[in-house]
Amino acid sequence: MSKDSLLSLLEAEAGEYVSGEEISRKLNVSRTAVWKQVRKLESNGYTIEAVPRLGYRLTGKPSRLSVHELLPKINTRNFGRNLRLLDVVASTQDELRRLAEEGASEGTLVIAEQQTSGRGRMGRSWVSPAGKGVWMSLLLRPPVPLPLTPQLTLLAAVALSRAISRVVPVTIGIKWPNDLLVNGKKISGILLESAAEDERLRYVVVGMGISVNLDAEDYPEELLPKAVSLKMASGEAVNRSDLIAIILEEFERLYGLYLEQGFAPIRSLWEAHAVTLNNQTTLNTPQGPVHGVPRGLDDMGGLKVELADGSYRTVYSGEVGS
Amino acid sequence: MSKDSLLSLLEAEAGEYVSGEEISRKLNVSRTAVWKQVRKLESNGYTIEAVPRLGYRLTGKPSRLSVHELLPKINTRNFGRNLRLLDVVASTQDELRRLAEEGASEGTLVIAEQQTSGRGRMGRSWVSPAGKGVWMSLLLRPPVPLPLTPQLTLLAAVALSRAISRVVPVTIGIKWPNDLLVNGKKISGILLESAAEDERLRYVVVGMGISVNLDAEDYPEELLPKAVSLKMASGEAVNRSDLIAIILEEFERLYGLYLEQGFAPIRSLWEAHAVTLNNQTTLNTPQGPVHGVPRGLDDMGGLKVELADGSYRTVYSGEVGS
Numbered sequence: 001m002s003k004d005s006l007l008s009l010l011e012a013e014a015g016e017y018v019s020g021e022e023i024s025r026k027l028n029v030s031r032t033a034v035w036k037q038v039r040k041l042e043s044n045g046y047t048i049e050a051v052p053r054l055g056y057r058l059t060g061k062p063s064r065l066s067v068h069e070l071l072p073k074i075n076t077r078n079f080g081r082n083l084r085l086l087d088v089v090a091s092t093q094d095e096l097r098r099l100a101e102e103g104a105s106e107g108t109l110v111i112a113e114q115q116t117s118g119r120g121r122m123g124r125s126w127v128s129p130a131g132k133g134v135w136m137s138l139l140l141r142p143p144v145p146l147p148l149t150p151q152l153t154l155l156a157a158v159a160l161s162r163a164i165s166r167v168v169p170v171t172i173g174i175k176w177p178n179d180l181l182v183n184g185k186k187i188s189g190i191l192l193e194s195a196a197e198d199e200r201l202r203y204v205v206v207g208m209g210i211s212v213n214l215d216a217e218d219y220p221e222e223l224l225p226k227a228v229s230l231k232m233a234s235g236e237a238v239n240r241s242d243l244i245a246i247i248l249e250e251f252e253r254l255y256g257l258y259l260e261q262g263f264a265p266i267r268s269l270w271e272a273h274a275v276t277l278n279n280q281t282t283l284n285t286p287q288g289p290v291h292g293v294p295r296g297l298d299d300m301g302g303l304k305v306e307l308a309d310g311s312y313r314t315v316y317s318g319e320v321g322s
Numbered sequence: 323m324s325k326d327s328l329l330s331l332l333e334a335e336a337g338e339y340v341s342g343e344e345i346s347r348k349l350n351v352s353r354t355a356v357w358k359q360v361r362k363l364e365s366n367g368y369t370i371e372a373v374p375r376l377g378y379r380l381t382g383k384p385s386r387l388s389v390h391e392l393l394p395k396i397n398t399r400n401f402g403r404n405l406r407l408l409d410v411v412a413s414t415q416d417e418l419r420r421l422a423e424e425g426a427s428e429g430t431l432v433i434a435e436q437q438t439s440g441r442g443r444m445g446r447s448w449v450s451p452a453g454k455g456v457w458m459s460l461l462l463r464p465p466v467p468l469p470l471t472p473q474l475t476l477l478a479a480v481a482l483s484r485a486i487s488r489v490v491p492v493t494i495g496i497k498w499p500n501d502l503l504v505n506g507k508k509i510s511g512i513l514l515e516s517a518a519e520d521e522r523l524r525y526v527v528v529g530m531g532i533s534v535n536l537d538a539e540d541y542p543e544e545l546l547p548k549a550v551s552l553k554m555a556s557g558e559a560v561n562r563s564d565l566i567a568i569i570l571e572e573f574e575r576l577y578g579l580y581l582e583q584g585f586a587p588i589r590s591l592w593e594a595h596a597v598t599l600n601n602q603t604t605l606n607t608p609q610g611p612v613h614g615v616p617r618g619l620d621d622m623g624g625l626k627v628e629l630a631d632g633s634y635r636t637v638y639s640g641e642v643g644s
Contacts, residue, residue: 143608145639147469147622150521177520196516198499199472199639200608286465286522300469300622317467317521 006037010048010058019055042217064131065113065240073245078107079138079255080248086110088130090117092137093193093207100139100195100203107252108139111244118209119191127211129218132229134210134240138251141203142259146196149204150301150316151263153177156190156206158269159251164188164210166250167243168230173275175320176283176294176303181275185228187211208247213237267297276303276320285318328359332370332380341377386453387435387562395567400429401460401577402570408432410452412439414459415515415529422461422517422525429574430461433566440531441513449533451540454551456532456562460573463525464581468518471526472623472638473585475499478512478528480591481573486510486532488572489565490552495597497642498605498616498625503597507550509533530569535559589619598625598642607640 005027009018023034038048038056047060067085074080082105089095089112096110114130128135142152157178164180164187165172173181180188191207214229230238258266271277276294283290283305290313292305302314327349331340345356360370360378369382389407396402404427411417411434418432436452450457464474479500486502486509487494495503502510513529536551552560580588593599598616605612605627612635614627624636 145608146471146516147624147638149468149518153520192518192520194468194516194518196471196514196518198475198514286467302469316469 006034007041007046007058010056013058015057015059017051017054017057019053021055023056063240065111065244070241070244073241074248075245076107076248076252078105079252080107080109080244082108084108084110086112088112088114088116091115091119092135093119093191093205096137096139096205097193097195100205104139106139106141109136109248111136119207127214127219127223127227128209129214132211132213132215132218134208134212134244134247136208136244138206138208138248139203140206140255142201142255144201144259145199146194146201147199147300148263149192149194149201150177151258151266152204152206153190153192154270154297154301155254155258155266156192156208156251158266158273159254160188160190160208160210160247161273162254162269163243163247163250164230166246168234168236168238170230170233172273174270174273176274176276182228182230182233185226185233187228187230187233210243212240212243263299263301267301271296281305282321283315283318284321285315289321290315290318328356329363329368329380332378335380337379337381339373339376339379341375343377345378385562387433387566392563392566395563396570397567398429398570398574400427401574402429402431402566404430406430406432408434410434410436410438413437413441414457415441415513415527418459418461418527419515419517422527426461428461428463431458431570433458441529449536449541449545449549450531451536454533454535454537454540456530456534456566456569458530458566460528460530460570461525462528462577464523464577466523466581467521468516468523469521469622470585471514471516471523472499473580473588474526474528475512475514476592476619476623477576477580477588478514478530478573480588480595481576482510482512482530482532482569483595484576484591485565485569485572486552488568490556490558490560492552492555494595496592496595498596498598504550504552504555507548507555509550509552509555532565534562534565585621585623589623593618603627604643605637605640606643607637611643612637612640 009023009026020031020034024031042048049057049059065085067083092110092112092115099108112135115128115135118128118135154177157174161172161174161180170182175181178190179186188210192204194204195202211229213231216224219227277296278293280293290305292307294303294305296304298304298314302316305313305315307313331345331348342353342356346353364370371379371381387407389405414432414434414437421430434457437450437457440450440457476499479496483494483496483502492504497503500512501508510532514526516526517524533551535553538546538554541549599618600615602615612627614629616625616627618626620626620636624638627635627637629635
């Protein structure tokens with residue numbers, strides 16, 4: 001039994017109940033198989049009412065992103081105006097990287113309803129089920145030298161956290177360098193992939209994954225203590241098109257500010273949102289663990305860490321240990 | 323008439339003279355066409371003696387790189403041991419980048435006898451005729467954060483200039499960041515292409531183009547005032563296998579030193595070879611021209627430039643203006 005056949009059956013009844021027995025008979029599968037398939041549809045964003053004796057009734061379909069809904073909301077000069085909205089893709093990063101190599105312009109955006117191989121930092125996989133999140137990648141071609149790329153990583157975190165706070169009443173903390181947390185749980189991940197020729201950045205692909213309308217069931221159990229969605233945190237479903245439009249607006253505005261005035265204003269905003277500062281912390285870096293108290297950012301975008309002996313060390317790459 | 327048929331004719335005579343008239347008749351082309359084709363063969367590395375009344379005689383064939391000749395000379399732990407030697411390729415950079423994405427290990431080397439779309443800095447093309455140069459790309463996977471990539475650019479210049487000086491009696495100057503000059507003319511270009519995920523370098527592809535045995539005729543006329551080959555500069559042809567083996571040895575040694583002791587020793591070596599320091603200079607940067615006197619490198623690998631008012635500015639990306 002494919003989920004489509006169950007779905008067609010429910011849709012054919014146009015909101016009326018269909019008994020489990022009837023479904024079981026028509027599709028020639030067990031009652032347990034029917035129930036499992038109902039759960040699967042629910043996890044894909046359908047809402048199905050199950051009433052003993054009456055059976056199953058389709059009450060809601062997943063909200064899908066559409067270019068027609070999204071484009072009129074986008075209020076930017078460039079960002080997101082060249083838009084590719086995909087149903088399923090392995091990874092929006094790989095897709096946009098391909099477009100970048102073909103010469104796509106700054107601001108090009110790839111959005112997918114679902115990623116089958118979504119990637120997070122350090123090659124980890126990223127949970128990105130259909131219709132419930134914002135999984136997207138934005139192309140930048142910044143006229144800044146390669147060593148300043150960490151500043152863009154931090155800029156992305158600030159843009160995203162400001163945008164989310166405008167749409168959903170939650171308080172967002174930034175965990176160095178660019179994880180966004182609500183009540184200590186991760187709500188969004190950002191991944192910048194850059195390509196350079198000598199010190200000249202050819203392009204940067206900014207991957208953003210935001211857990212918007214995921215429910216607890218959508219997460220692997222081991223992630224629940226440290227991950228949360230905007231819907232779970234705020235108690236309400238969020239319109240994804242609104243969120244995407246506001247992210248593009250904030251991102252373009254901050255990026256413009258950065259190109260005009262440099263890193264200083266971005267640094268202040270990042271420090272104001274950071275939850276990593278002024279606490280004893282272990283940072284796992286490619287050169288080994290660094291123990292100390294992060295005090296702020298330096299001019300390049302590195303994290304200044306005060307060590308036990310009072311001296312400072314700047315860390316450019318790594319993660320806050322657990 | 324194809325050059326192969328003239329070549330077969332000369333080869334068939336095994337070093338004896340063949341008259342122009344005979345060639346002209348056998349290949350059914352004009353004497354002028356014969357002469358043109360002889361010049362073409364010469365530019366591909368053949369040496370042909372032309373004696374009035376006697377005709378043409380093949381006296382030398384282009385030396386070709388071979389894995390059998392090269393591998394026994396390579397005296398490294400890693401660099402160049404995974405070797406791909408190609409006859410013709412669009413660009414060794416693109417070829418190695420593809421291998422890098424497929425997971426090739428550090429030290430993997432791609433060499434080509436000829437590049438049809440060799441690339442230099444800033445998207446310029448690079449003259450790389452068959453059999454006369456060292457056109458190669460080396461894969462690094464350095465455990466250093468992205469902002470330190472400029473240090474690798476400088477390291478490559480030092481490694482290459484030291485290696486060349488070991489093989490050929492010329493004095494090499496480094497023009498910031500990584501052009502190698504002999505008597506003010508460019509003998510080699512280096513191009514680093516890097517790919518990063520956030521601040522983590524995934525890989526760096528180091529492209530090296532060295533004009534080894536090119537003759538003046540091999541250059542477009544407009545390049546002659548500013549480009550030279552090792553053969554033209556030293557008066558002698560250079561064994562390319564020897565040169566490649568020594569480059570790999572120097573590069574691996576300096577790279578090991580860098581990973582162990584950091585940038586300080588590389589910085590000293592670069593400054594000792596540099597021709598860009600302590601002269602009034604204009605640097606063309608993505609942020610516009612910078613006028614001043616370069617005084618040395620900073621800890622990150624940026625060029626410290628003293629401005630007219632005595633203040634300093636650090637430049638990470640750009641070129642020395644002409």
